[in-house]
Amino acid sequence: MLDITLIRTNPAYVLAALAKRAVHVDIDAFLRLDADLRRVRGEVERLRGDRRAVSGRIAQQQRANQAVEDLRTKAKTVTERLAAAEQRLAELQRAHRAFLAPLPNLPDDEVPAGGKENNKVIRTVGQPPRFTFEPKDHVDLARTLGLVDYQRGAKLAGSGFWIYLGQGAQLEWALLNYFTETHLRDGYEFVLPPHLLTYAAGYTAGQFPKFADEVFTVRHGEEGPEQFLLPTAETALVNLHRGETLAGSELPKKYFAYTPSYRKEAGGYRTAERGTLRGHQFNKVEMFQFTRPEDSVVAHEELLAKAEELVAGLGLHYRVTRLAAQDTTAAMAKTYDVEVWLPSVGAYVEVSSVSNARDYQARRGSIRYQPSQGKTALVHTLNASGLATSRLLPALLEQRQRADGTVPVPEALGKWMPCEVMAPPPAR
Structure with missing residues (x-):
């Protein structure tokens, strides 16, 4: 929620900042x-x-x-x-x-107005793979390697669902283990939250009331979804300290959580979004920090570095993009996307959004801290995917594929995989 004092004292600034998101009030x-x-x-x-x-x-x-x-x-x-x-x-x-309640966060001053056309690539790491053979796309690779069953996933749950099989399930779990091990090493506390959340949780996260129609609602209430399936673990993590006043000495608080993410994803499933690129349920590890306001810029860069480290550790070519105002999630003031290269579509796809909400979510959820001196103040909240797996798997398959149809397992995942190279299963 926006600072009412700022609206009273500098309404022109608020109007100009909202206009960068094409919001006019x-x-x-x-x-x-x-x-x-x-x-x-x-x-x-x-x-x-x-x-x-x-x-x-x-x-x-x-x-x-x-x-x-x-x-x-x-x-x-x-x-x-x-x-x-x-x-x-x-x-x-x-x-x-x-x-x-419906007003989005004010974008940071350096965030440009407009949508995707004004996103800015900050850096590109590595080079796209060059093939001396006709490469396959991730859907064909996943099928021939016996990693994903798209048809039976749709049979069980409908369009937008899939099933990981055999080495595909092991690869998925290896990625989650890789993320978990890295975050524990870096001092983040592991959280396994509920998958069902209340309206207050969605409101604090900034998803309600405006985006209430975008979640899978389990039980409706007077205000909106009284209970819903979490669209990301961020929605749970930001609520861990809702209504609390933390000691300044406790900050920063660093958490990470594993959950599936449940999303309606209306209007998706174009040709470029086949396979596991876009679905109603996918696995994700989420990082989260509660910080003092003066520390949130450094925390933002830390989270970005961690997301990049995970992608680089898998040997993937990627880039970092700063999002323009209209492409930035409503609750966030500034967002970087970490995007991996997908040869089959000739484009980069996001695998981590790294965002600073500043005090927007804290104000909605009354999350404060007590400095060593002076009055209590609102914390800043930050989040980053660390990482989402459903787009990593396509990138791993496509970027690392060989002419014989096999795909070597990244060294970082070796301890959790039964093989060094994924190959098509023997014919039965």
Whole structure:
């Protein structure tokens, strides 16, 4: 949620920042609403004070056996005025929240306006593979190597699902083990969260109310999804300290979690998104940090370096892209994507989004910290995929394939794989 003080003191800056996301709002109408809210809130507090004062005088005069009829009449009048003011306050608070809740985060100043066309490649690492043979795409490779069964996945669950088989399942689990081992080495705490979350979790993460239709809802409530399948472990991790005030000495808090991610992914499944590139359920390890505001820029770079280390450790050619404002997730102020090269589509595909939400999520979830001196303040929250597997597998198969149809296993995964080279299973 945006800082209301910033909106009051610098509405022009807020409007310009939102415009970078092509979001336009009537800020003047909101400021009038905000002024009414503060006025009525003051009136409610004053009337509550009047009611307490009258009640005290009634009790005092009753103890002195003095008449209290006039005071009772006054108390009734104050109570009626207070009830009307409280009703008006509740209406204004709902309108106030309804304006603020859907607004996205303000992009950082260096994040350019616009969409994908304004994304900027920061660096490219390695070179695309060059083949002396006609390379296969990942779908054909996964089928001939017996790694993925797309047809039976669709039979079991419908379009957008698949089944990992044999060495494919082992490769998937080897990737997850590789990520887990690396994060534990780096001092991140391992978390296995619930896969079902409440509306409050989605609201804190910044996905609700605006994106409530994009999750798989298990149970509907008055506000929206009362219980839903998490679209990413970030939604769970950001809520670990919801409503808490952390000691400054505890920060940064560094977590990582493994979960499947469940997504509707409406409008996908184009030719360039075949196989496991886009699906309704895929595995992902997510990194997360709670930091002091002055430390979040360094934490952002740390998370990016960790995501890059994982991709480089697999021997993959990749690049890092800074996203423009409209391509940045609504809750985030700045995002880098780590993208691997996929020869079959002649394009890079994202395997990690590394983002800084600054205090946007913390304000929605009331996540604060207590410095050694001074008042409590909101933490900053950051997340990074570390990594998503469903796009790594296609890149591993396509970039590392050999002319005979075999694919060598990356050295980083060797301890968890039964072979050094994946080959087609023998004919039966």
